[in-house]
Amino acid sequence: MADHSKKDIQEWWAQNPMTYGETHGQASYKDGTFEIGTREFFDRIDKEFYSWNQPLHDKKPFDRLFPYDHYREKKVLEIGCGLGTMLMNWARNGAECTGVDLNPTSIEQSKKRFELHGLTADIRLEDANYLPFDDNQFDYVWSWGVLHHSPNLELSIKELFRVLKPGGGFGIMLYSRESLYQWYMTDYTEGFLHREAKFLSPLELNSRYGDGHREEGNPHTWPVTQKEGLNLLYPFSQDASVKVLGTDLDCVLRLMLPGISSYIPKPIIKSLARRWGWSLWFNGTKDV
Known part of the structure; x- marks a missing residue:
């Protein structure tokens, strides 16, 4: 197995931040190229990110x-x-926000974003394996599509629960090793x-x-698999559960079945997404 240092990971993500552009790390989209750090850039990446996750939005x-309302x-x-x-x-919905990232580019750009929007947050360059916070400090902790990039996921999970208050809520999105994306794109096509x-x-x-x-x-x-993820959480949360988020299924099916996927009924796609989606959303509360 590959053995990359935290420095390797930090440097790669600093050079290739998650811009949701056509090329990873760049601010180029179908409607043009944007200058990183501008209001227009942040608005554009938000538009892209929201579109990828449309089923997860209602009024906000x-x-x-x-x-949001529970943690105002x-x-x-x-x-x-x-x-x-x-x-x-979260800041727009009245929470007292703290954000950490291993990537200095993310910290710099997140601070710019908050300044441009007139919002406040404590944004710091930190390692998820060694969070610089007191025990039981936060009411809610989440991570989205990040911790599967850590060489020590178990330690990151322990740190997350260490800083979360008893009874506090959490949410963690991790990629699924049992997904259609994994099977078709990685294991079958490439492997x-x-x-x-x-x-x-x-x-x-x-x-x-x-x-x-x-x-x-x-x-x-x-x-991870659903079982692996839940096994990491159960020592800290007896009500931990997992939901499969299949917002990637349309794209994967278009690649698997070009010209045919558009005729698959939406209820069937939704059913597939609930079982074979690429993203696993683990959530619950810390044991009291």
Whole structure:
């Protein structure tokens, strides 16, 4: 298995921040290229990110996942804040926000975003394995698509629960190793058809063809199964549960079944998404 240092991971993500652009790390989209750090840039990446996750929005972005009203004026922490889209929405809904990330580009750009929007948050360059906060400090902690890039997921989970208050809520999105995306895009297309599995370990294969696959992949990506994720959470949360988010299914089916996927009835796609989606949303409360 590949063994990349935190420095490797930090440097890669600093050079390739999650912009949701046509090329990973760049601010180029179908409607043009934007200058990173401008209001127009942040508005454009938000538009893209929201469109990827449309089923998770009702009246507000991601309000089908996040209980904003319950944590108004309470302390919330995002582990891996990226360029600040989700943290901004919590701040707009009245939470006392803290965001951490291993990537200095993310910290710089998230601070710019909050300044441009006239919002406040404590945004810091930190390692999820060693959070600089007191025990039981936050009312709600979440992480979105980040911790599967950590070489020590178990330690990150322990730290998340250490800083979360007893009875506090949490949400963690991790990639699914049992997804249609994993099976078709990584294991079948790259691992089998392109014979990459002969040369790469499972970890190397997932890292190479995970985020940034057009740029030779990122240093570390290891999706989990539902059982693995819940086993990590149960020592801290007896009500931990998992929901499969299949917002990727339309794209995967278009690649698998070009010209045919558009005729698949929506109820069937939704059913597939609930079982074989790429994103797992683990949530619950910390034991009292």
